[in-house]
Amino acid sequence: MTRSLALLSALALLGGCQSLSSPVSAERMPAVSQSAPASTSAAPVASFSAETLYALLVAELAGQRERFDLALEQYVEQAHLTADPAVAERAFRIAEYLGAEDAALDTAILWARHARDNLDAQRSAAIQLARAGRHEEAMLYMEQVLLSDGSTHFDFLALSAAQVDDDTRRGLLKAFARLLRRYPDNSQLLFGQAVLLQQDGRLEQALAGLSAHPAGSREINLLLLRTRLLNALQRGAESLPLLEAGLDLHPDDKRLRLTYARQLLEQAQYDKAREQFAFLLAGDPDDDDLYLSLALLDLETRRWDEARQHLETLLERGSHVDTAHFQLGRLAEQDKDIDAALRAYGAVGPGNEYLPAQLRRSELLLRAGRGAEALQQLADARQRQPDYALQLYQVEIDALSRLGDPAQAWQSLAAALQQFPEDLNLLYVRAMLAEQRNDLVTLETDLRFILEREPENAMALNALGYTLADRTTRYAEALELITQAHSLNPDDPAILDSLGWVHYRMGKLEEAERWLRQAHARMSDQEIAAHLGEVLWIRGQRREARALWREAFAKDPEGTILRETLRRLTGKEAP
Secondary structure, eight states: OBHHHHHHHHHHHHHHTGGGSOOOOGGGSOOOOOOOOSOOSOOOOOBOOHHHHHHHHHHHHHHHTTOHHHHHHHHHHHHHHHOOHHHHHHHHHHHHHHTOHHHHHHHHHHHHHHOTTOHHHHHHHHHHHHHTTOHHHHHHHHHHHHHHTSOOOHHHHHHTTTTSOHHHHHHHHHHHHHHHHHOTTOHHHHHHHHHHHHHTTOHHHHHHHHHHSGGGGTSHHHHHHHHHHHHHTTOGGGHHHHHHHHHHHOTTOHHHHHHHHHHHHHTTOHHHHHHHHHHHHHHOTTOHHHHHHHHHHHHHTTOHHHHHHHHHHHHHHTSSHHHHHHHHHHHHHHTTOHHHHHHHHHTOOSSTTHHHHHHHHHHHHHHTTOHHHHHHHHHHHHHHOGGGHHHHHHHHHHHHHHTTOHHHHHHHHHHHHHHSTTOHHHHHHHHHHHHHTTOHHHHHHHHHHHHHHOTTOHHHHHHHHHHHHHHSSOHHHHHHHHHHHHHHOTTOHHHHHHHHHHHHHTTOHHHHHHHHHHHHHHOOOHHHHHHHHHHHHHTTOHHHHHHHHHHHHHHOTTOHHHHHHHHHHHSSSOO
16 A cells, blocks of 8 residues: 555544544644645655554544644654654654654654655754754754755754854854855845854854845844844944834834834933834734833823823723833822822732832831831731742831831841741841841841851852951951952942952051942942042042042932041031
């Protein structure tokens, strides 16, 4: 019996067996591809044994009864036994449908091996090999497709190589370069090469390759990749004329226009960005993501009425509900309508906005003198959402600390630690509150517990080192801790400030000034300004010290650290 006759017989027999199976829709099983091989030569004829025919029938019946695992098992076995491309393709389609990666790879290669003129088979094998990390083998199959019709998936191949080792990536880059010399107009090769260069850290080279090729200014995927590369190089403004030219060529492409709108946002061109989002929304009024983007942009540009209208539309549609409630709470605060803000924040459910909403609601209640209500609401929230209990404790402690109730914050922290006794974040918070209470024993105990668990916790190293330098005479120990933190985070301005302060306490004024200037250059913080100003004052550079203090005082006249420094050095609380 020929292969085609066997399959027809199988289908006929299967049709006769329908009454034996449960009424399951046949479309649940992936359909056999109807595409013919690209070659016009006669296909080889194979004979199926009775055993093979029976196994294929079992497989089809298993599929009808939703035993897809059994169907796949039978087809994979028969694909290997028969070396028949149609059986291999059927096995591959089922494996792909089920997400059975190993079987999909196995049968795709088998299908490609026995159907060398079938471009779909070659392309499928390449993609499965790429997914499996066998990129160089995938390139061989891709090149076969390219030689036949130029329609490939080199872009997918490059994207799939994100986690490969350096040697493999560079081998792929050589293969892409070789193929580009032969096919210089293939935009997928150009895209793939740029992606691989980006993954290799060669952003400038990737950008240069796209910029030099005419397709880099015409094709949408290449324009989008150029934009990503420019953003990564902190040159996002350069993408705007590129995207504008691209939109002249592709005015209806939503991805391109959305990217342009977001780039305008990044460059703080809010009015132009709003025009683009409004244009997109006019073309797709059912896109709730665009409604949300426009609402957030209206909030940014203080178009309060328009923002409220868009947010209420989202609520009516039941889309982005939590975000809409949270932003309506912000609008209510803007209008000084505290009760409306509390209702809006209270309507936010679990998700990204849940904890920020709880924090805003707590702060509003505490500011209004309704502290007992705030604590009760947070306690109720912990009962309703036990998965958020730890974070809700942190919200409570943060709100109480920032609004000037350290005693209640300490009590809340004690309650949290009863439930989560070894949580490192809570222990760090307790260490910071202990410092405010002059309880240096608790501070050091908690920070050393954290460092036992996380020896390379730069924040804990710096906190302990700074406290030892500022509040004790254990300077050598402090310097060792801060130096270790600096080795972990060399550009952190808080750590640079600590390095400067410990050198100052050790009497090394020149070294102290050097570190503190670095810290101040990275972050214009009042505490850093107070420290640097003190070192300058002691070194006799008093005019510069006063200028530095005046600048910091103008930004935050209520800051306690600067006031204390001024009072101690000048006898006054203002520069």
